[in-house]
Amino acid sequence: MRTSRVTLLSVTSLALALTACGGTTKSDVKDDNAAAVSAGTADPNAATRRGLTVGFLPKQVNNPYFTTAGKGGEKALGELGSTYREVGPSSATDTSGQVSYVNTLTQQRVNAIAVSAQDPGALCTALKQAMTNGIKVVTYDSDTSPGCRNAFVSQAGAEDLGRTEVRLLAGQIGYKGKIAILSAAQTATNQNTWIGYMKDELKDPRYKDVQLVETVYGNDDAQQSFQQTQGLLREHPDLKGIISPTTVGIKAAAQYLSGSRYRGKVRLTGLGTPDDLRRYVKNGTVDAFELWDPAKLGDLAARTAVALASGQITGKEGETFKAGGTTYTIGEDGVISLGKPTVFDAKNIDHFHF
Template sequence: MRTPPARRTCAALAAVTCLALAATACGGTTKEDVRNENRSATTGGKADPDAELRKGLTVAFLPKQVNNPYFTVAGKGGEKALGELGSRYKETGPSSATDTSGQVSYVNTLTQQQVDAMAVSAQDPGALCTALKQAMRNGIEVVTYDSDTRPECRNAFVSQASAEDLGRTQVRLLAEQIGHKGEIAILSAAQTATNQNTWIGYMKDELRKPAYRDMRLVEIAYGNDDAQQSFQQTQGLLQEHPDLKGIISPTTVGIKAAAQYLSGSRHKGKVKLTGLGTPNDLRRYVKDGTVEAFELWDPAKLGELAARTAVALASGQITGKEGETFRAGALGEYTIGEDGVIVLGKPAVFDAGNIDDYDF
């Protein structure tokens, strides 16, 4: 019997577009179907913290920028965790921290490649949403880490620390260093960076308290997580505001570039610098007096938690709903908070007294 034309067309389409991104028009089994079958078989479609962790998964990390030292350390943490869990790590992403359209194309490519999960540090809170929703519709677990997108566009967000803690403590660190008095500036990354803007919002709120009545935020500059741009922005801030007493840079690239500029200028030791940096990047600047104290979390642990969250999602131990719990190896047990947020822990402060205790 001759196959009707419509059926031949559908069969041909299915053969050519068997990738998860397109396997919807003609029915058949998609990756989402397989995932749901796996979950139904072991958890009844609900989170089961005792479900066995799946092995042989492919988890892709998509940072804001590849070859960025911070994201390299985070990626190594994720890779190590996935190796212990019997799954595969891969990394891909743009070379520029402002290439939002590039991030979208990488999400689409990973969806086409049918990875099991992806861990994404979003450059923009909304730009990735359509692509990430498509990935989830095709059975891919989506975890954001370091920088979030909108809650409906991912399964869970692994936060470095409480956004409020990070924003307020950076102001407190700088205030202590300048005696709660004087003009200050912020050197951020990209204007659209979700995490940066959230932290800055809490910084502004902290500065409204009576304790900071003699401090004034005069400018927010953007170095786009580029070393040269951040160096130049630091120079510009000091030229524009000759009475500047301190700079907060909540970005590892920015604070290192600012420290580099200050260390070779007449402002060294006079203009205080704090923010978020890695001990290895800032050790020399702490020891030469350019930087007094700064803070961060362990990016390797952030990457590890993102990887373990992705595997827990793919295994049905969690679905991303508030109140669900899971164990993340040696990191301990975590409970998912409001809007699917998982907090790594409290930020750590680094200074001359403890910086040699850390190597990352």
Template structure:
């Protein structure tokens, strides 16, 4: 049962103060971050035949509230939550690197006694103390887009297989540069869990002998800020004049890089790929700056995160590997460490980009 006493609120206030103080120190220890083991689960066993509860409150905490990508994802989440007969609530920071702000919002949602929290984590460990407190008080916790350590949530809704995303971005760029030349990566924040996982798989893919003539010369960070990403792109090209291609696995980064390239002497000469939205990238595909890039449908990601959160709060799943649940018309199976994969990414190019409007 959810604790609703004044004693609980007072105790939580102390926890909030400690968590914020620890985050402000600029580091997360292993003890404060939680263990790296399997995902935490809600109390009791899953009942796949349990009725879907109505009247729940599901709080969404995106990585950045003014980011068009997360706006689209959270609209999908809102639609799903309301379709299921519950209440959607979005909170969050305007910065993609404000981890202390995310901690504060998690604690606020816990104080408000929501039934589930769906969060895109800015850091894998910084939110752990707050999220574990939420789970202790009966709140289902789902991460989406960017994960925490597995022990700090019930399930992670992944936009696609991390390995697929990392490897396919290298494959796309390699084809465009003829499997030869210097390349760079323009990422978001250095602590972004999803970005770092994809980059690890990019590096693994580059070990294949067929990429022997491709050299990764630098990984730069634009912190999911358009101006910083624009400047980082400019800096990469000044520092590496022989650069042949850039991979930017962030929607803010790839758009900013395309903006710079389209107005420079490098347009058409330095290839750019990564993860972007059709609406952001359409003009750059049509003017020849970008040949192809990829992404999943963020609205579908938000939809699945919402349905996973409601399934957890309804007791239909606990986050254990092998459990199945129905989200809309599709049945999903929870994988290792509580991971639920949305599906394969879509490649966008001049032939198909006008078929998409997100």
């Protein structure tokens, strides 16, 4: 990884930056087994159980993205007459910590667990043990293997995210020039899946004059992402655009570009939150980017957990249930899709606050 100096002011500012959603999406994680489902048959007319306890386990507590998702889940559970309980590690890379929290929630006999998995396989044993104890398991934002949970609430389709980010950037640079990708961790399943679709999209003849020159990794760390952006421009001074499919990376890249001679010359898109990127849209650093509403993601994860615990669904493909006035159909491998990502730009960004 490149290293370079940054000013004390930059380091201090970036230390406060948002850590990434770093989520997985539909089709990110595949398994030879069908999605894990509970014994018995779903009863869509079963009464919604009240007095349940649903444990939310984000990748990282005190992360604004997951705080927003958690508030969505907490509000939904309150409306359903159940209790929200959040636990989780303070570091976005503490996989072993997530395992210990799953074990703790299992020992506490919660009715359901909603978890954003840091690693697609590391949590499987602990989650299977929870399911053996009758606890329903929902993954949201970042999936594990289908056999290790009952359902996955996907924020958007992996293919939609990968391809649309290329389309956004290509349009901004006039379908011509060198581009790079600033990703999160090199092992992140979701990032690698999205990047795979980006590369496949770039094979289309309309991108014949667009060249992907490098993919770098900021490890969902604001300072490292800032430095990687700086390094990309040093290595490729004629770079025309950057895609950063992580909220940490795109914010750090925007901060670097905004204060450099590259502002307005190197285009930037990816996955970010409106509150993080509003100033950079307004000062011309970012034209457009995309994401989903994390509060709605948390809401759907909570409602899915209650539907599972109530026996209204089991996680099988084709089952339907209502959540917040919307009817959702469970897809292949127990995937429930929140919907397509929203594109934010100068015209609509002030309509969103998260």
